[in-house]
Amino acid sequence: MLLSLRHNHRPLPETSDITLHHMRSLRKKLVKDGNYPKQCIAIMTKMLQKIYDEQLTTASPGNVWYVRHFSVQHPDKPDRVRVVLDCANKVKGTSLNDLLMKEPDMMNSLLGVLVNFTGDLFAYTGDINTMLYQVRVPEHQRDYLSFFWWKNSFEEEPKVWRMAIHQAGACSSPSIANFALKQTASDFGNGFWEGARDTVANNFYVDCLIAEDREDALLVNVLEVKELCKKG
Template structure:
């Protein structure tokens, strides 16, 4: 909380403004949420908390959805050999709330965090995580930041390669990667957005980015000798050194019931459908159990239980031996002259599937295909 106040994200309500305007004040409850991986605590304001049948979120308009498609950002991330990834530090907190609306974000806190003193009134000066309107306002401000540059590549990146505060962008050459990173940092900075946690699969590009702005995992690496780490790219496991997507088996042991099977299948994050064939058997099993009208917490019959146990025993193979190249083009592939999409689909009583192949031909006649 001290950090929020020190950075100007919140301010103490002046004595002369404590009364405020009738009907123009709202008080938010708050609590701390600890992130075990990051070993940090975040202050969360409950904008859904109700008083006399209403809440702040009920009174706020959501606004237009300006967030780029997650699948679209991930697919565009695969277009070229060089990859760059970064995120905006405290994105929502960089977008201010107008003075006349700040009293709707009041809260109580003890001066200097001392519970021995009476709590006093503060108010947030910026958009907060959890408010219905915050995503639309923050995304609008980010897209508006592209007005700070005439560089079309930077403009297009801000428009199409951000998913909320995460930026995933490919580049075709080292020079392009360096120029793009520099342009994005400068353009976003002019609107108060600080791009941090930079990482790239190409060492010369990474070396061109100031060390303090690089991801923690690469700050202390010897870029001439050490392997690059595995990072999360919008939730997907990206092995930066080998430049492939991997799957990590983080599933916890669940009971052999419909609820347990659904919990395991749902925990395998696969937004691009790369592991869809491996996930079809348990989904078919769930279909059978549903048709048999088995309860959510009933033990599944012996025959189906054997199928489930066999699939579970094979699940580690997904982590051990299945990878997908991040880039859809082979190394040294030339400028694309022809690009074609070929789609195939089929269905049965148990399931259906679809696959798309990308066929590329470069200007010297080399061709490749990828699905």
């Protein structure tokens, strides 16, 4: 799905030099002994293999944005590291988020989701694994999500890569991801049970909440929700 770029955004500043300087500072932290750098390297390697495209083309000035990134750890889950693009970081007074429109709130009402979840005997909860990573950015827009990382060794200069998916740090991503979920229900839902279509469209609030008055109906709903999401 398209990045929601403003049509009248100013020409992009040169961001490669300052972002590359940030990466050289990051390298000093990562080469130190410790579990955190190892986790960061492992998650980046895994993500590069599965999600990202190497940028092989040369982008002309004004059509590429190099985003710096950082890693965060959940205080209750120290063994899990998440890599975040810093889309709010400003270069010469402009950030990538300044170029993006903040889309309408497409999140379901929490109260509505909870009301639908109560009153039945059988319940199920789940979520979409790394939901934003399931929503791809068109190839012609990926230069706006360029970044530096090392391909083989920290002894080398970092290579240029670009994101193929929407990012948690981008202000437009939550709305786009929720729109993609609802569009999946609309585009592919006709071949599925009505309860599964309604769940995908209306019963997600980050996590998915499903409730039915019969166990067999709950199992059907769960299985069909998984299959419907695969279609999108």
